[in-house]
Each structure stands twice: as C-alpha cells, then as structure tokens.
Amino acid sequence: MRRAWTRELLGWFAALGVSIAVAGQVAASARSELLFRDGDSLIVAMFARSALAGGPLDWAMSSVLFLPESGVFAGVDALLPLDLDGLLAVNAVVNLLALYGVIRLTAGRRHEGSAPVAWSLVALCAFGVLAATETSASRDALELASLQLTTTYYSSTVVALIAVIGLMRRALDRPGPVCVVAVAPIAAVATLTNPLFAVWATVPLTVLLAIGFFRSRARGRMLLLLAVLVGGTALGFLARIPFSAWIANTGAGYAQPELWMQSIGYYGGLLGDRLSTPLGLLGALVTAALIVLAAFRTARASTDAERFVAAAGWMLPLLVTLGAIALGTHAARYLQPIAFAPLLALVAAPRALRLPERPARQAAAVASIVLLVAGGLSIPRLAAAAQAPDPDLTCVTDWVNASGRTGAGQFWSVRLPKAHLDDPAQLVQVDNRLNAYAWLVNRTDFAVGEVSFLVEDAQSVQWELPTPAVPESVVPCGRYRILDYGSTTLPLGPPHS
Incomplete structure (x- = not known):
C-alpha cells in the first residue's frame, strides 16, 4: 500500500x-x-x-x-x-x-x-x-x-x-x-x-x-x-x-x-x-x-x-x-x-x-x-510571459480608472481593458451604433444608460453614433484610442445579443 x-x-x-x-x-x-x-x-x-x-x-x-x-x-x-x-x-x-x-x-x-x-x-x-x-x-x-x-x-x-x-x-x-x-x-x-x-x-x-x-x-x-x-x-x-x-x-x-x-x-x-x-x-x-x-x-x-x-x-x-x-x-x-x-x-x-x-x-x-x-x-518562463508589459493596455486602464466616468467599446476591442479595470463596469460593451451588446457580459453594466468616452482599436467597426457628437480630445494609447466626449454624454441603445 x-x-x-x-x-x-x-x-x-x-x-x-x-x-x-x-x-x-x-x-x-x-x-x-x-x-x-x-x-x-x-x-x-x-x-x-x-x-x-x-x-x-x-x-x-x-x-x-x-x-x-x-x-x-x-x-x-x-x-x-x-x-x-x-x-x-x-x-x-x-x-x-x-x-x-x-x-x-x-x-x-x-x-x-x-x-x-x-x-x-x-x-x-x-x-x-x-x-x-x-x-x-x-x-x-x-x-x-x-x-x-x-x-x-x-x-x-x-x-x-x-x-x-x-x-x-x-x-x-x-x-x-x-x-x-x-x-x-x-x-x-x-x-x-x-x-x-x-x-x-x-x-x-x-x-x-x-x-x-x-x-x-x-x-x-x-x-x-x-x-x-x-x-x-x-x-x-x-x-x-x-x-x-x-x-x-x-x-x-x-x-x-x-x-x-x-x-x-x-x-x-x-x-x-x-x-x-x-x-x-x-x-x-x-x-x-x-x-x-x-x-x-x-x-x-x-x-x-x-x-x-x-x-x-x-x-x-x-x-x-x-x-x-x-x-x-x-x-x-x-x-x-x-x-x-x-x-x-x-x-x-x-x-x-x-x-x-x-x-x-x-x-x-x-x-x-x-x-x-x-x-x-x-x-x-511562464512568469515572464504572464508579466510581459503591455503599455498600451496600461495606458487605457490608468486613464479610465482615473477618469471616474463610464465609457464604452466594441466586443473585441474592449474586453481586455474591461477585464483589467479596477471596476469593469466602467467600460460598457456595445456595438458600433452604441446599442448595448449583451454577449458574455453582466447586463447590469447597461443600467448606466449613457457614456462619455469610447475606446477603439483596429478591430473596431466604424462608429455610427445615435446623436452627432465630436470628441473634445483623443487620447492615443498605442494600438488603442480613447475618444473623450467630456461633458457630452452618448445614450446607449437597446441591448441585443
């Protein structure tokens, strides 16, 4: 035995x-x-x-x-x-x-x-x-x-x-x-x-x-x-x-x-x-x-x-x-x-x-x-791969954490920053028309109703916003961009999956 x-x-x-x-x-x-x-x-x-x-x-x-x-x-x-x-x-x-x-x-x-x-x-x-x-x-x-x-x-x-x-x-x-x-x-x-x-x-x-x-x-x-x-x-x-x-x-x-x-x-x-x-x-x-x-x-x-x-x-x-x-x-x-x-x-x-x-x-x-x-x-080797720096991602998460506001992004673009935020609800998952995208996400995020900035990268589809708006500033973060609308808010559309 x-x-x-x-x-x-x-x-x-x-x-x-x-x-x-x-x-x-x-x-x-x-x-x-x-x-x-x-x-x-x-x-x-x-x-x-x-x-x-x-x-x-x-x-x-x-x-x-x-x-x-x-x-x-x-x-x-x-x-x-x-x-x-x-x-x-x-x-x-x-x-x-x-x-x-x-x-x-x-x-x-x-x-x-x-x-x-x-x-x-x-x-x-x-x-x-x-x-x-x-x-x-x-x-x-x-x-x-x-x-x-x-x-x-x-x-x-x-x-x-x-x-x-x-x-x-x-x-x-x-x-x-x-x-x-x-x-x-x-x-x-x-x-x-x-x-x-x-x-x-x-x-x-x-x-x-x-x-x-x-x-x-x-x-x-x-x-x-x-x-x-x-x-x-x-x-x-x-x-x-x-x-x-x-x-x-x-x-x-x-x-x-x-x-x-x-x-x-x-x-x-x-x-x-x-x-x-x-x-x-x-x-x-x-x-x-x-x-x-x-x-x-x-x-x-x-x-x-x-x-x-x-x-x-x-x-x-x-x-x-x-x-x-x-x-x-x-x-x-x-x-x-x-x-x-x-x-x-x-x-x-x-x-x-x-x-x-x-x-x-x-x-x-x-x-x-x-x-x-x-x-x-x-x-x-495994630890080095897990700790590999990603300055572009850090740039986005630091900015969003410091903003105290809620923004949005499309599925393939926003998932990584959302997962790394102190409060993932600060980034809402949407489609390119700003309709809430209820897919592999907590739908309680959509209760905010509106957002004041957008996160995008090369995988993002061209935005078609429900209301005309021009960002007050664009924050470059390497492969990401943050479109900051400041005091202007963008309403979220109805959720879909």
Missing part, C-alpha cells in the same frame, strides 16, 4: 513538472494571445471575479455556462495574490493537471504487470508535444491541444469526457456500483455547463456501448452504463432550464446541415494550413500515429475494458469530425477530441516493461524528479 501511494505521488509530482513546462512553452509563443488577451478567453475571469465581488449577477452567456471553469478560477483567485495574467497562467497548469488526473483514472487500477502511472505520464507528455507544436495566435487555427490551457475553450468538458470513459473502463474491469453511479453526476454537470458534452461524449459513447452490447459478455453492465450516461445527460439538459435567462444563445443556430460542403472546405483549409509548417506536420504525424495505435489496440485488446478505451481513441475523433461536418459547423474548437481522444491509446493497455523491480522503481523515481525539475526551470 505504501509503495502504491508513493508511486501515485511521484506521478502527480512529475505531472506537475510536465504541466508547468508545457504551459511555459505555450505562453512563450504567439499562442499566449489566447491565454491572456483573447476576448473570448476572458469570460471566465470576468464572471468569477464578478461573483466573488458579491454584486448583482445578470449575465448573458453563450450556450456554455462555464460553471466548473469559473469555480476553479475563483478558487485560484481566492488562494493566490496574483494579477489577472498570473491567475490565467496558474489556471493553465491546473487544467493540465486535471487532464493528467482523468487520464490516470482511465488507465485503470494497477495490477501485476501493469504500469498505469507511467503510461499516464507518457500520455500527458504526448499531449504536451502536441501543444508545443501549436504557435499560432488564431483561435480558429486547427491547433486544438493548447486550447486545454485556456479557461474558456471547454477545458472542463474535455476533463468530464475522459473521466466518464475512465469510470466506464473501471466499471467494466471490476463489477461494482460506485463507478457506474458516478457517471451520472459527471454527465449531468458537464451537460449543464456545456451541451457540447452530448455531442462529444454521449452520442459517440452510446455508439461504442451499443456495439459492445452485441459483442461483449458483459451485456448487462454495457446496458446499465448506457442508461446512466443518457440519463445523466438528460438531467443536465433539464438543469439548464433555471439558467435560461443567462443563456443568450442555445446553440441550435450553430447547426446548419445545408452547409456541410462549406464545412468540408473550411476544415480542409485549416488542415492544409496546419500541414504547411514543420511543427504542424509533426503534430499531425503524432496524432495520426496515436490513432493508428488506438485502432491496433482495439484489434488486440484482451478485455472489454481495454477494447472500449482503445476504440474511443479512434472512434471519437472520427464520429465528432463527421458530426461537425454533417451539422455544417465552422469552428475549429468543435474538433478538440482529435487532440485528446487519441491519447487513450497509450493507457488502454498500460503494460509494464519487463525490468527487474528495483531498477524499475529507481528509474521511475529519477524520471519523476527530472520532470519536476524541468517544470521548476520553466516557472520563470
């Missing part, structure tokens, strides 16, 4: 080292734009801080509620005296540790001849390699692994999906009610916060369990797992009803089956862009190798549990991709299972290498220490 706990603890320490190293690498690349400055990526931080402040909450969310993500961010914020970028950096490490945890769950219980901790670390390292090959600043690039480091792009959904697979694997490995019952609350919470869980997990795993029902001797357990998964997902959809006032978009409009041809062209173009760089090609080859390994493991599996996990490694990317095309979607983030599902090939059958026990333990301890040290050496 003591050896088992030591082994698990070494695994977590090594995973921490890998997580810090990967986060440091991604944060040091152009991908840091998604970690620290992307308009979408700031919603969790803004919501969590609003909730911690104890003010009124009337949020306009997308179809995703970000509840687990916000809980994690709020916990980190409450524990650590860091600024916003520092908290986002720590959150990236926490997300990767959570990924390791569910991969370890999926690797199964340790028994004679298995090495689930070692193979879970190998899987996390493989994921880190994929993330390290992703260096674009674009949220629409086919660079899917690094999205797990953000607070916004479905990190909790990824963790929930792999956790469900892990629980099902353990339920198939050894009969018992605990793992079976645990599937339901995870599916319910995952669906409550993000209905995409039903597309990524419930539908593909239903297919896998249905196939297993006809091929396996454990038909009763397969059927029970299927019922619990579908039941938990249904409960999650029901639980969304009380949050309907916060859901500005149910997501139904994202499905446009008639655009499936355009969807093929869109994703094909993203794939071409990914393969056009050496790092992108390397990432694609690693992914392809893992998918092939998953198919091989499926064919050679010796138990239902191994077969289920291995099959998920190649069937989830296939079914999710086909589903995304069939629904006519145009967003790279919907294909995230391509990045994380193939990792399951490495833990489907985590067999130990045939080495003498003592040298094997020593090698594992040395490897864990090396990975932890590598992570420690990456802390300054």
Whole structure:
C-alpha cells in the first residue's frame, strides 16, 4: 500500500513538472494571445471575479455556462495574490493537471504487470508535444491541444469526457456500483455547463456501448452504463432550464446541415494550413500515429475494458469530425477530441516493461524528479510571459480608472481593458451604433444608460453614433484610442445579443 501511494505521488509530482513546462512553452509563443488577451478567453475571469465581488449577477452567456471553469478560477483567485495574467497562467497548469488526473483514472487500477502511472505520464507528455507544436495566435487555427490551457475553450468538458470513459473502463474491469453511479453526476454537470458534452461524449459513447452490447459478455453492465450516461445527460439538459435567462444563445443556430460542403472546405483549409509548417506536420504525424495505435489496440485488446478505451481513441475523433461536418459547423474548437481522444491509446493497455523491480522503481523515481525539475526551470518562463508589459493596455486602464466616468467599446476591442479595470463596469460593451451588446457580459453594466468616452482599436467597426457628437480630445494609447466626449454624454441603445 505504501509503495502504491508513493508511486501515485511521484506521478502527480512529475505531472506537475510536465504541466508547468508545457504551459511555459505555450505562453512563450504567439499562442499566449489566447491565454491572456483573447476576448473570448476572458469570460471566465470576468464572471468569477464578478461573483466573488458579491454584486448583482445578470449575465448573458453563450450556450456554455462555464460553471466548473469559473469555480476553479475563483478558487485560484481566492488562494493566490496574483494579477489577472498570473491567475490565467496558474489556471493553465491546473487544467493540465486535471487532464493528467482523468487520464490516470482511465488507465485503470494497477495490477501485476501493469504500469498505469507511467503510461499516464507518457500520455500527458504526448499531449504536451502536441501543444508545443501549436504557435499560432488564431483561435480558429486547427491547433486544438493548447486550447486545454485556456479557461474558456471547454477545458472542463474535455476533463468530464475522459473521466466518464475512465469510470466506464473501471466499471467494466471490476463489477461494482460506485463507478457506474458516478457517471451520472459527471454527465449531468458537464451537460449543464456545456451541451457540447452530448455531442462529444454521449452520442459517440452510446455508439461504442451499443456495439459492445452485441459483442461483449458483459451485456448487462454495457446496458446499465448506457442508461446512466443518457440519463445523466438528460438531467443536465433539464438543469439548464433555471439558467435560461443567462443563456443568450442555445446553440441550435450553430447547426446548419445545408452547409456541410462549406464545412468540408473550411476544415480542409485549416488542415492544409496546419500541414504547411514543420511543427504542424509533426503534430499531425503524432496524432495520426496515436490513432493508428488506438485502432491496433482495439484489434488486440484482451478485455472489454481495454477494447472500449482503445476504440474511443479512434472512434471519437472520427464520429465528432463527421458530426461537425454533417451539422455544417465552422469552428475549429468543435474538433478538440482529435487532440485528446487519441491519447487513450497509450493507457488502454498500460503494460509494464519487463525490468527487474528495483531498477524499475529507481528509474521511475529519477524520471519523476527530472520532470519536476524541468517544470521548476520553466516557472520563470511562464512568469515572464504572464508579466510581459503591455503599455498600451496600461495606458487605457490608468486613464479610465482615473477618469471616474463610464465609457464604452466594441466586443473585441474592449474586453481586455474591461477585464483589467479596477471596476469593469466602467467600460460598457456595445456595438458600433452604441446599442448595448449583451454577449458574455453582466447586463447590469447597461443600467448606466449613457457614456462619455469610447475606446477603439483596429478591430473596431466604424462608429455610427445615435446623436452627432465630436470628441473634445483623443487620447492615443498605442494600438488603442480613447475618444473623450467630456461633458457630452452618448445614450446607449437597446441591448441585443
């Protein structure tokens, strides 16, 4: 028992080292734009801080509620005296540790001849390699692994999906009610916060369990797992009803089956862009190798549990991709299972290498220490990325904080300054006609009714103000400009999403 706990603890320490190293690498690349400055990526931080402040909450969310993500961010914020970028950096490490945890769950219980901790670390390292090959600043690039480091792009959904697979694997490995019952609350919470869980997990795993029902001797357990998964997902959809006032978009409009041809062209173009760089090609080859390994493991599996996990490694990317095309979607983030599902090939059958026990333990301890040290050496790199000066942003936030007044800006232009203000309500989110834009924002901001300055940058659409007005002064702040109307106020139009 003591050896088992030591082994698990070494695994977590090594995973921490890998997580810090990967986060440091991604944060040091152009991908840091998604970690620290992307308009979408700031919603969790803004919501969590609003909730911690104890003010009124009337949020306009997308179809995703970000509840687990916000809980994690709020916990980190409450524990650590860091600024916003520092908290986002720590959150990236926490997300990767959570990924390791569910991969370890999926690797199964340790028994004679298995090495689930070692193979879970190998899987996390493989994921880190994929993330390290992703260096674009674009949220629409086919660079899917690094999205797990953000607070916004479905990190909790990824963790929930792999956790469900892990629980099902353990339920198939050894009969018992605990793992079976645990599937339901995870599916319910995952669906409550993000209905995409039903597309990524419930539908593909239903297919896998249905196939297993006809091929396996454990038909009763397969059927029970299927019922619990579908039941938990249904409960999650029901639980969304009380949050309907916060859901500005149910997501139904994202499905446009008639655009499936355009969807093929869109994703094909993203794939071409990914393969056009050496790092992108390397990432694609690693992914392809893992998918092939998953198919091989499926064919050679010796138990239902191994077969289920291995099959998920190649069937989830296939079914999710086909589903995304069939629904006519145009967003790279919907294909995230391509990045994380193939990792399951490495833990489907985590067999130990045939080495003498003592040298094997020593090698594992040395490897864990090396990975932890590598992570420690990456802390300054991650900290430097989180503390990188942004004089343009500082110029805007200092001016707005000192003004004591309320201004406005368009979504992509105003999100970053708004998130960094002492009082985010000082910047109201509007469209180019000064109508309140109720999207990923607290609608209580709109109660001010009027503003006296506008913040703009190159992403801002030309203003069409409801009343003619000329700014008394224009404050240059690098890539931003502040149009200060002084004593003149501009009325806000009706809110829309």
